[in-house]
Amino acid sequence: MKISSSQMFRNFNKWCLGLATALFMTGTFNSHAQGGDLFKAKCATCHQVFKDGTGPKLYQVRTKWEEGGAKEGSIIQWVQNWEVAAANDPYALQVSKVKASAMNAFPTLTEEQVISILDWVDEQEETVATASIARGAAASDVEEESSLGWVWIIIGAMFVVIILSVGGVRRQLKNAEAEASGSEFDASMSYSDEFKLWAWKNRKYVGLGGLIVVVSIVVTLFLGLYSIGVVEGYQPSQPINYPHSVHAGEAGIDCRYCHNSVTESKSAGIPSVNVCMNCHKQIAGTGEQVAEIQKIYDAAGWDPEAGVYTGKTQPIVWNKVHVLPDHVYFNHRQHVNVGGVDCKQCHGDMTQQMETAMVMPVEELNKIEGNVTLSKPTMTMGWCIECHHEKEVAMGPLYKEGGSEYYNEIHRRLMSGDKSLYSQYLEDGKVTVEELGGWECAKCHY
Amino acid sequence: MKMKFRILGGLAIAAATTVILGSCTADPDSAGLEYMPDMYRSPAIEPYVDYGQVRETENVDMKMSLSAMTPPFGSVPYYGTDSLEVALMLPYHRKANIAFRQTHGMFDDELSLDDTYKMAAADNNPMPLPTDEDALKSFFANGKVLFENNCSHCHGVKGNGQGEMMVTGKFAGVPDYANLTDLSDGQMFYSIYYGKGSMGAHRSIINKKEIWTIVHYIKKLQDSDYGSPNTGVDSQEVAEVTEDDQ
Numbered sequence: 001m002k003i004s005s006s007q008m009f010r011n012f013n014k015w016c017l018g019l020a021t022a023l024f025m026t027g028t029f030n031s032h033a034q035g036g037d038l039f040k041a042k043c044a045t046c047h048q049v050f051k052d053g054t055g056p057k058l059y060q061v062r063t064k065w066e067e068g069g070a071k072e073g074s075i076i077q078w079v080q081n082w083e084v085a086a087a088n089d090p091y092a093l094q095v096s097k098v099k100a101s102a103m104n105a106f107p108t109l110t111e112e113q114v115i116s117i118l119d120w121v122d123e124q125e126e127t128v129a130t131a132s133i134a135r136g137a138a139a140s141d142v143e144e145e146s147s148l149g150w151v152w153i154i155i156g157a158m159f160v161v162i163i164l165s166v167g168g169v170r171r172q173l174k175n176a177e178a179e180a181s182g183s184e185f186d187a188s189m190s191y192s193d194e195f196k197l198w199a200w201k202n203r204k205y206v207g208l209g210g211l212i213v214v215v216s217i218v219v220t221l222f223l224g225l226y227s228i229g230v231v232e233g234y235q236p237s238q239p240i241n242y243p244h245s246v247h248a249g250e251a252g253i254d255c256r257y258c259h260n261s262v263t264e265s266k267s268a269g270i271p272s273v274n275v276c277m278n279c280h281k282q283i284a285g286t287g288e289q290v291a292e293i294q295k296i297y298d299a300a301g302w303d304p305e306a307g308v309y310t311g312k313t314q315p316i317v318w319n320k321v322h323v324l325p326d327h328v329y330f331n332h333r334q335h336v337n338v339g340g341v342d343c344k345q346c347h348g349d350m351t352q353q354m355e356t357a358m359v360m361p362v363e364e365l366n367k368i369e370g371n372v373t374l375s376k377p378t379m380t381m382g383w384c385i386e387c388h389h390e391k392e393v394a395m396g397p398l399y400k401e402g403g404s405e406y407y408n409e410i411h412r413r414l415m416s417g418d419k420s421l422y423s424q425y426l427e428d429g430k431v432t433v434e435e436l437g438g439w440e441c442a443k444c445h446y
Numbered sequence: 447m448k449m450k451f452r453i454l455g456g457l458a459i460a461a462a463t464t465v466i467l468g469s470c471t472a473d474p475d476s477a478g479l480e481y482m483p484d485m486y487r488s489p490a491i492e493p494y495v496d497y498g499q500v501r502e503t504e505n506v507d508m509k510m511s512l513s514a515m516t517p518p519f520g521s522v523p524y525y526g527t528d529s530l531e532v533a534l535m536l537p538y539h540r541k542a543n544i545a546f547r548q549t550h551g552m553f554d555d556e557l558s559l560d561d562t563y564k565m566a567a568a569d570n571n572p573m574p575l576p577t578d579e580d581a582l583k584s585f586f587a588n589g590k591v592l593f594e595n596n597c598s599h600c601h602g603v604k605g606n607g608q609g610e611m612m613v614t615g616k617f618a619g620v621p622d623y624a625n626l627t628d629l630s631d632g633q634m635f636y637s638i639y640y641g642k643g644s645m646g647a648h649r650s651i652i653n654k655k656e657i658w659t660i661v662h663y664i665k666k667l668q669d670s671d672y673g674s675p676n677t678g679v680d681s682q683e684v685a686e687v688t689e690d691d692q
Contacts, residue, residue, distance in 0.1 A: 041622075054643040231477045234477050252609065257596055267493050270494065274646060278645065302551065320494055
């Protein structure tokens, strides 16, 4: 066996470290590090230290067996081959019925190795999940914000009342003054008469002001009409506070794992709960996550305490975010498979999305590298049309061998027929979706 | 008297303004006004559409109910006329073990009392590897895409069990494929299809053909020579065994 000098140095280091540990824990030393490695390699697939998973928790499992009346050494035999142990020890036989799924046999593990694993497990210390204080703070923030609106309304109402009562007092004072001076005050003159008189006196300013008011009302009205059907920034509330940043960002899960029908179907798909459970069967979260993840467990019918499915399921009612009217046809498969469009072109960088999903404003989408820059609001027809006008089909599989037959056929016809059309298309250096019929009404409306 | 009325009137206006302004908060779950609501929601059934209100009629029983449905039990989609393709896609012939009811929530399945995982060791990959070198390359490229979409966040791009989920410490206990070289094709398929231990069933995400492709790709990860014509693996042989199987 060849050992390079660096390897030797590392081995020497390890040896030194081992010696130091041995000096510290004279007598009780055995290779616990090996136990940890073995645990991770062999046991961790099914067993956790402090929590029941596929298999029961292993912390203090030897004490548990002893107290249960198991024969000595029976647990070692169990790890090596549980069927043998179950045949020899009534307690082991009883244990074999605890979990529905049978444990694997590990005949290659020696007795020392099993002991080192169990030693390592018993040495672990449980990290207590600290209750998050941040959540309380965040909640009170939200409350303050909503109550702030009411404060403004009340202040406004108070001002209106003050102005009206001051006006009334002023009028009464005027009346009193007129009475005192003896001159006749026209009591029949109402507020509106007074206002008319005042307006006539200052007709220049009133006219100008009136014009400004009318123009601004008209402009606001039109802007309001333009905003009908524009859903940019639409972020409906969701039953579960799901952060895409944790899943797609930190955990590195591909979009297509959860939205797996995106390459097969018109709709990208909301993952069914069993897809959530692929990971969350093990990940119960800490702090404020616990309550959110419990909602998945309720939906899937998973009892995290017992570690079994109960069969009592209930649906999660998500709110749809990207809603297209029925008179528009949109197909994810066509865009992702054939067009080669990346998810972030339309949905933005979800690895940074810490809140629930929303319709990304076009300004945000334009900031992302590699996106076609667009000017119209997201999810409007102008936005679609603009992209079809800009997007080069060559970026998709138009020229790819074995690519979409649809575009290959169009390409063949372009090449075999009148070349002038093709060269006309290529004037701006690219063949766009529009030039291949991406602007035809019936493509999206029928 | 008249003055009192005026003050009362002023107060009434102020109160009305307060109420009107107060009701001006937008519903965060509404996407806003629609120009032509009757063109927004049609009676045609589509997934993820709430059919509680179609045009002007309201259906109380349909409100907030599922519109994306699972197909009826036992229905088989049409897979075309290519016999190999059809054989690949027809329902998996092995039922899950009865334990999967509690461990993987398979309450709607027909389950088996036998140890079907052990029995699955007899199954061979029914998908022949292409003999042509370019076709083989693109076959494994396809397998790589499938693997990286569906597996690598836990199992790691190289299959060493060091995916992002593991590296960030979110998940624990993913094995290294290098330690699983004696695992048979059939058992790999069974584990992906029905799940195993902490791993969930992936049959709802990827179809049988894709799973067998992934099984080939995992073999390739374990042995970089897998599938190349000069090594022992003979794709012809694999195909023959499959025919016997069915």
